[in-house]
Amino acid sequence: MDTQQNTALTRALAEVPGPLPTSGVIHITFPHTDRFTVVGNHLAQHPDLSCTAVGIAVRIQSLPQGAKVGIKALAAHCREGEKRIAAALRELEAHGYLRRVRDRLPSGRIITRTVFCNRPAALLHPRRPAGAPPQPAKPEPAPAQAPVQEPAPVPAPAPVQEPAPAPVPAPMQEPAPLPASAPAPVQEPAPVPVCHPTAAPPAPELPVAPVAPPAPSAPLFVPRVPPPTAPKAPRRPLPRPGELTPELDRAATAFLSDLHRHAPQFTLSEDDVRRLVPGVAAWLERAVRPDSxxxxxxxxxxxxxxxxxxxxxxxxxxLLPPAPPGVDDLAALDRPRPRFTVTPFQTCDDCDRAFRSPTPGHCRDCRETRAAYEQAAA
Structure with a gap:
């Protein structure tokens, strides 16, 4: 009586076709009508992907276009941490399911697009455009229908060129009802090619018509190579003094020439010294000591x-230091600030309570009590 039987599960197992296996999993399959995603076995049973990577791939595949699939966005809805999600995304990227593409917007801003492919193997084969030209090229029996449609214009020129033979219009009238009845019987009877010996000249024109639309070759798979990175910002120019006086030039040159005595690895050539002199002169102009x-x-x-x-x-x-303050700025620092008078604390002579007052004496309560006694005594 303590064991509860699941009647729904028992009924579902009874409806499974065929004998139930003695071991292993038993599938109870109900068809989905909404909110479902088709996942290939190449992903669900991938031998090299971890279960976390497969689960992350299924979750990404179930999300709509434009959904956030970054590490933080997935971690906010999954129990796995950011490290495990990042490792799973790297696995999917290594096996071709996920690709991060850098794209440049018309405004010049560079963004990263995350592309997920449910069948990476299909990207390795040439892909045809979504237009209609390649579709009629697949069915080969199509040329058999083309001559059936063209005999209608053929009889018009035929009697004009050869009015003498009377039996010619008789076979010309027979193919007309054939396409009206059904195109299938036209392919079955053998007399169709025999009745149209004049169809040989238009035959070379038939392949010309379908060849014209597919003239643009179908584009093959284009590898998604990320665009070049944004150009680096130009380097800031070397600082220069307001005026490179001979004294500053001489002091900066002596400083750089003597630098190797204090730091042997900073041995400079003559060209390097001439190029760095303005920068050192700018530091000296700002009243920085040479040892600093x-x-x-x-x-x-x-x-x-x-x-x-x-x-x-x-x-x-x-590391260029700021310019030293001027005389006016230093005078503003030395200007005396306004002072505020603070009333000191005093101790009441009667109750020893602390109160603020410029002179010692009694607090407010003691003064009021003394005044009440004096009035009562009076």
């Missing part, structure tokens, strides 16, 4: 240092 400049430029260089001049140019540009 040397410490900033040579501190913690990369190992091994391959291009010392490029590193110095980068640090001279990116």
């Amino acid at each position: 400049i040397r410490r900033t430029l040579t501190d913690d260089p990369p190992q091994p240092l391959k291009h010392p001049a490029k590193l110095l140019a980068h640090r001279l540009t990116e």
Whole structure:
């Protein structure tokens, strides 16, 4: 009595066709009428994909066009974490189910499009356009119907060119009712090609008509190669002083020439020194001491240092200190600020309560009590 029997399951098992297997899974299949997605066995039974990757692929395939399928978007609706979802997406990308394509918009902005293909193997074969020309090319018996439709215009010129023979119009009238009855019997009787010996000249014209539409060759599969990346932003120019005076030029040249004594890896050529002089002069113009400049430029260089001049140019540009404040700015700092008078705390002589007052004495309650006593005594 404690065991509950599922009658619905028992009824469904009874309706399964054929004998039930003694081991393994038993499928109870109901046809879907709405909200279903077709998934191929090549994905559901993929030998190299993990179950997480297969599940993520099925979820992506069930989503509508334009749905977010990023790592964070999937993690918000799945129990798997972002790391497992990222690993599953990499598996799908390695097997061709998922592709991330970088595309440039007309505005110049570069976006990443995520493309999911339910059958990656189909992309390896040539694909035909969605137009109608390739469709009539598939059925081969089509040329048999073409001569049947053209005998109608053929009899008109035939009696004009040869009015003498009377038996010619007799066979011309026979093919006319044949297409009206049905096209199928036209292919079965053998006399059809025999009755139209004049159909030989129009025969070469028949392939010309269908060849004209499919003249543009069907485009093969075009590999989705991402567009080139956006061009890098131009480098900032080397800073220059407001005026490169001879004193600044001489001091900057001496600083750069003497730099290798403090940091041997920063040995510069004469051309490098001439190119970096304006940058050092800009630092000296901003009242930065030479030892501070040397410490900033040579501190913690990369190992091994391959291009010392490029590193110095980068640090001279990116670490340029601000211009020193002017006299007016310093005067504003020294200007006295307005002061506010704060009333000190006092202790009441009667109740020892703290209160604010410029002079010592009694608090408000004690003053009111004393005033009440004085009035009562009076």
